[in-house]
Amino acid sequence: MSKEGNILEQQSYLQSELLHFGLLEKAREILADLGEKAALSYIKFSYHLLSKVYHPDLNRDNSLRANREMKRLNRLIDLISRLDNAEIVEAIRSGMIITTDSRRRILVVEDEPDLLELYHGVLETEGYRVFSASDGEEGLTVFRLFHPELVFTDVLMPKLNGIEMVQIIRSEKPYTKIIYLTGFLGMEGLRLKLNDEVKRHQYRLLSKPFKISEMLSEIETYLSGASSDSQFVKGLRSMGM
Known part of the structure; x- marks a missing residue:
C-alpha cells in the first residue's frame, strides 16, 4: 500500500474509534467554533479522562469489558501519536467517504x-x-x-x-x-x-x-x-x- 493509502486507512480507523468513544461529533463542533488547536486539545485531553473511566481497577465488577475498552483506547492514542496534527484534523473534518476510494x-x-x-x-x-x-x-x-x-x-x-x-x-x-x-x-x-x-x-x-x-x-x-x-x-x- 502507498504511503497516501496508508494514511487514509489510518484516518478512517481514527474516525471509527472517535465515533466509538463518542468524541467525533464534539470534536467537529469545537473545530468549527474554536479552530484546529482546540479540537486537537479536546481529543488528546479526552484520552486521559477516558483512561480513568475505563481503568480495570475502577471497574472490578466488569473488568473484562473494561480491559477490552482500555486496550482499544490505547490503540487509539498510539495512532494519534503517529499521525501529525494536520492528518488528525483532516480525519475530524472529513465526515463523508473519500470520493477517490473506489472500494466497496x-x-x-x-x-x-x-x-x-x-x-x-x-x-x-x-x-x-x-x-x-x-x-x-x-x-x-x-x-x-x-x-x-x-x-x-x-x-x-x-x-x-x-x-x-x-x-x-x-x-x-x-x-x-x-x-x-x-x-x-x-x-x-x-x-x-x-x-x-x-x-x-x-x-x-x-x-x-x-x-x-x-x-x-x-x-x-x-x-x-x-x-x-x-x-x-x-x-x-x-x-x-
Missing part, C-alpha cells in the same frame, strides 16, 4: 468485540473498505456518515437491535443491502420479525457459526447482484423458518 463499502455491526475485530480484519484484507460499530445505535451513526452499500449486522444487540437499526436504514436508504447474522433467537416475536425481514426485502441471513469462506462468498455474490441464496436458505432452515 461495508459496515459491520457486532456487539462481540472478538467477532467484530475478526470480521473487520478479514473483509479489509479482502479489499473492502470496512467500517465497524459495536451496537445498533453506533451502527446507525456510522451508516449516516459513510453510506455503505452493505450492512453486515448481528440481530441481538444492546441499545438498538439489528432489525430495528435496519428498519431505520431502510427508511433512509431503501436499496441498502443487508446480511443478518444470528445465533439462537429465544423470542418467538423476534424470529417472526426476522423471517418477515428476509422474505419481504430479500435480505440475506447467515446462521452462526459459519465458515469465513461462506461469509466471503455470500458477500461477493450479493454485492455482484448474482443469484445465490444457499446461505440465505440455510439460515432460515436452521431457525425452523
Whole structure:
C-alpha cells in the first residue's frame, strides 16, 4: 500500500474509534467554533479522562469489558501519536467517504468485540473498505456518515437491535443491502420479525457459526447482484423458518 493509502486507512480507523468513544461529533463542533488547536486539545485531553473511566481497577465488577475498552483506547492514542496534527484534523473534518476510494463499502455491526475485530480484519484484507460499530445505535451513526452499500449486522444487540437499526436504514436508504447474522433467537416475536425481514426485502441471513469462506462468498455474490441464496436458505432452515 502507498504511503497516501496508508494514511487514509489510518484516518478512517481514527474516525471509527472517535465515533466509538463518542468524541467525533464534539470534536467537529469545537473545530468549527474554536479552530484546529482546540479540537486537537479536546481529543488528546479526552484520552486521559477516558483512561480513568475505563481503568480495570475502577471497574472490578466488569473488568473484562473494561480491559477490552482500555486496550482499544490505547490503540487509539498510539495512532494519534503517529499521525501529525494536520492528518488528525483532516480525519475530524472529513465526515463523508473519500470520493477517490473506489472500494466497496461495508459496515459491520457486532456487539462481540472478538467477532467484530475478526470480521473487520478479514473483509479489509479482502479489499473492502470496512467500517465497524459495536451496537445498533453506533451502527446507525456510522451508516449516516459513510453510506455503505452493505450492512453486515448481528440481530441481538444492546441499545438498538439489528432489525430495528435496519428498519431505520431502510427508511433512509431503501436499496441498502443487508446480511443478518444470528445465533439462537429465544423470542418467538423476534424470529417472526426476522423471517418477515428476509422474505419481504430479500435480505440475506447467515446462521452462526459459519465458515469465513461462506461469509466471503455470500458477500461477493450479493454485492455482484448474482443469484445465490444457499446461505440465505440455510439460515432460515436452521431457525425452523
